[in-house]
Amino acid sequence: MGSSSPRPRLVPKLSALLALGLACLFLAGCKMSGPQSTIVVDGPVARSQLNLFYVTLAVTTFIFVTVGGALAYAQFRFREKKGEAAGDPPAQTHGHPMVEIGLIVVSTLLLVIIAVPTVKGIAYMEDTPDRENALVVKVTGYQWWFKFEYPELGIVTANEMVIPTNRPIHLELRTVDVIHSFWVPKLAGKKDLMPNRANHMWLQADKADYYWAQCAEFCGESHANMKFRVVSLEPAAFAEWEQRQRGEARTIEAATAAATAEQPRFAPFEQPRVQRALYSPVSDDGIAGAESPFAYWQEMQVTPAPGTEDAALVAQGRRLFLEKTCLGCHSIRGHNAMGISGPDLTHFGSRTTIASAMMDNTADNLRVWLQHPNDVKPGNLMWRDGYVPNKITISDEEAAALVAYLHSLK
Ligand code: HEC
Ligand SMILES: [Cu+2]
Known part of the structure; x- marks a missing residue:
């Protein structure tokens, strides 16, 4: 009977908890329209x-x-009152047919x-x-x-x-x-x-x-x-x-198709790691600077004005697409690529996302995807069944050409 520890002040704690719970409920209900x-x-x-x-x-x-x-009513109404000794249990209603x-x-x-x-x-x-x-x-x-x-x-x-x-x-x-x-x-x-x-x-x-x-x-x-x-x-x-999607892949007339410097066929295999922060994931408030995702989609459908693209770079990208064995998995109708184990890329330049909506389809993101697919999307089969066994590496120059080519495919 020696120590008389002070009774914990339960009431303020309870009301704080209650307030927190209410706040949680309230905040949980805030974003109904994501x-x-x-x-x-x-x-x-x-x-x-x-x-x-x-x-x-x-x-x-x-x-x-x-x-x-x-x-709640029963607990309040039949609780033990102050100074009252615990009495007999109330009359039991087992077998009450109406209830x-x-x-x-x-x-x-x-x-x-x-x-x-x-x-x-x-x-x-x-x-x-x-x-x-x-x-x-x-x-x-x-x-x-x-x-x-x-x-x-x-x-x-x-x-x-x-x-x-x-x-x-x-x-x-x-x-x-x-x-x-x-x-x-x-x-x-x-x-x-x-x-x-x-x-x-x-x-x-x-x-x-x-x-x-x-x-x-x-x-x-x-x-x-x-x-x-x-x-x-x-x-x-x-x-x-x-109408646009039915057509074969878009082809740009290359004024100077000669700018295709010889590249080593397979560079020594080494995959540098990149930070995930290198690419910008999709965001729900406007993509790639457009006012809305839908506006961005509409922008992506527009065919570039004649002369605004680097035809030689696009031609180099098209050549690389065949050389790097990309054609084994991807179809680009009209461009001799008929693979079926990867996504059809005939009109890839008109899509807003890359790698099943992981990233916005911007030039920077596409470069990161082509150079480091496994860092963007762990385990993806382009990496596992293509890059690893075929020892595919993409240099910065090659990536630039492939990006120009893939984005020309409106
Ligand atoms: C072994 C088969 C294979 C090879 C080789 C391959 N890919 Fe892929 N590619 C895939 C698969 C599978 C995906 C889907 C990955 C995912 O989203 O999980 C993909 C996705 C892509 C995408 C994104 C498509 C979209 O709509 O999101 C692009 C672009 C692409 N590949 C370009 C290339 C290029 C360029 C090369 C050659 C350097 C290449 N791929 C080589 C199988 C392959
Ligand atoms: Cu799934």
């Missing part, structure tokens, strides 16, 4: 899923408030309230409406990027799926390796890309915009770096894009 928001949505599929979320949220909030409220029937009926009712819109929502998501008029896009997942084919239009592209607005897009989902998951949060929920079977889903965009998207199923070392973009365009703008 580029991968599922709350601020732009298409009917995402909207139907959001509505289902609200129904579920309402039911679970109701349960939380009633159960939590009853618990038990009531709980069963209310629980069943709550489940039905969630189940009906869930089943309706699944049916809605599975069935592409207006199937004859829908645009078909075949999506194929690769470690760690996406291929997009438009079988009706004869277009192949990668990492940036362009779609018309207000028209259902019917997606066929496949993978060449492991399970991936296709997710454009503002347009539609996830669907897995399964080995040896085709899944399907549909989505639709209400307006012309630029959307962030993501592989949502762990698929190996660079899973977190397997992102992509969806660009939606008004039908007329989509028709123009379609």
Whole structure:
């Protein structure tokens, strides 16, 4: 009985904790409209899923408030009062039929309230409406990027799926390796890309915009770096894009194709490390100085004015692309490159990102990617199956030529 330690001052501590908790809740709710928001949505599929979320949220909030409220009330009402000795437990209600029937009926009712819109929502998501008029896009997942084919239009592209607005897009989902998951949060929920079977889903965009998207199923070392973009365009703008993409790769008439100094075929193999900070990752507030990501995408579609490019450098880049064995993995239609294990690069210069949306498609970033792919994207197969076994190194001069060439491919 000797030491009489002072009672800890619980009340101020509790209120500080409460304030912190409230602040956390408040801040967590602040960013509802990020580029991968599922709350601020732009298409009917995402909207139907959001509505289902609200129904579920309402039911679970109701349960939380009633159960939590009853618990809080009981604890307060029946607590031990000051100076009162612990008495006998209150009368028990085991076997109270009204309470038990009531709980069963209310629980069943709550489940039905969630189940009906869930089943309706699944049916809605599975069935592409207006199937004859829908645009078909075949999506194929690769470690760690996406291929997009438009079988009706004869277009192949990668990492940036362009779609018309207000028209259902019917997606066929496949993978060449492991399970991936296709997710454009503002347009539609996830669907897995399964080995040896085709899944399907549909989505639709209400307006012309630029959307962030993501592989949502762990698929190996660079899973977190397997992102992509969806660009939606008004039908007329989509028709123009379609026209450009159908064509073969752009060729610049080289005034002086002679400026192709002999390069050693394979330099001794040595990969210098670079700091990750060397490249600028994509940011959600405007890319590469453009006022918005969508404006940046539009800038990338513009064919450079005649004479603004260094034709000799571009020609050198084109030669290097063949010499460095890049053609073994990449297609550039019309330029003798027909590889299929890497992204199609026929119109690479019109894309806003590099390496499945890891970086903005700027000259500096592209140079870093070509010289040090593994530092940008650990484990990527361009490095593992190409650079390492073939001992590919890219000097600064070679990188400049390849960048000029790849960026000329509008
Ligand atoms: C072994 C096959 C292979 C070789 C060889 C290869 N690449 Fe790649 N390349 C890939 C793969 C796979 C990717 C996708 C990497 C990723 O994002 O995970 C890629 C990505 C790229 C990209 C980015 C495409 C995009 O849309 O994001 C460019 C540009 C590129 N490669 C250029 C080249 C050049 C130039 C060479 C020759 C120096 C080359 N590649 C050699 C397989 C290869
Ligand atoms: Cu993946």
